[in-house]
Amino acid sequence: MSWNKLCNKQDLQLLGTLSGGQSFRWKYNEDLKEWRGVFFKTAWKLRENEKSIEYDVIGSLLQTGRKRNNKGDITNETYFKKVLDNYFRLDCNLNEYYKEWSEKDELFKSACKQFYGIRMLNQEPVENLFSFICSQNNHISRISSMVEKLCENYGEKICNYEDTTYYAFPDVEKLAPEEVDKALRNLGFGYRAKFIQKSAAQILEWGGEKWFETLKEMKYKDAKQELIKLCGIGPKVADCICLMSLNHLESLPVDTHVYQIAAQNYLPHLRGKKSVTDKMYTEIGDHFRQLFGDKAGWAHTILFCADLKKFQTNTETEEKPKRKKKK
Known part of the structure; x- marks a missing residue:
């Protein structure tokens, strides 16, 4: 495996972006000075040096555009960089946004x-929605634990790496069967178990993952009202989903x-x-x-x-x- 440049250091602050409560699958390795996380059915590593942010792919279930070298390492730099560019919204000129917001507000300027x-991460709606169902009346370490339990029990294995097994977030179909409610209660999800199973069943009834695409095309307030129709989704969680993945x-x-x-x-x-x-x-x-x-x-x-x-x-x-x- 090899490290590749993602962007200039000033264009992405890993600490605030990855541990500010947007996503719950990133962990920082203090010894190696690198972040490890999972999204888009891929396990990643990120690190910063004096000038840039770099990435490496630990393992992936994605087939399109994927190549391996003679050592078996994933090497398609262009394909995976596009995935990260989209995830971190690197096409957005953040300097211009910061300048505009600073002119409007002194506190922001400081x-x-x-x-x-x-x-602002551009997350997958399914993972984003069920992660924030887990977030209700909860703290970050327990939310992260619950999200990992969902992945370990219902997600597809991506790879083993340095004594850690990485799993993709489960597809909505895996969370919809009625027996999921009881299974999640046994895993310590409490009342959130019902919300997860019922919401997954509703999403399937309304079109599955394609339903989220219709929400992206709606006006913000209309999309929010549609989300609130799901079991256990209130205004705050609906806003999180609208902001972070729609x-x-x-x-x-x-x-x-x-x-x-x-x-x-x-x-x-x-x-x-x-x-x-x-x-x-x-x-x-x-x-x-x-x-x-x-x-x-x-x-x-x-x-x-x-x-x-x-x-x-x-x-x-x-x-x-x-x-x-x-x-």
């Missing part, structure tokens, strides 16, 4: 100096953390509320859509990362975004 290269980049999932950012820095009349009502949810989303435009969800993801304490001690620069103190 935050983006440290949190450069935060990409190209509705104006979508903005509002959780407690997003509410706190909005209340402390943009909408002071919302401070001190005990919970986020439907009216508040809409007001917060509309405010950022008016401020940042049709990619408001992406812009706010940078503010979200800047506000996470775990990133404030791990980034390379010492400059911190200015935050207002809570009263």
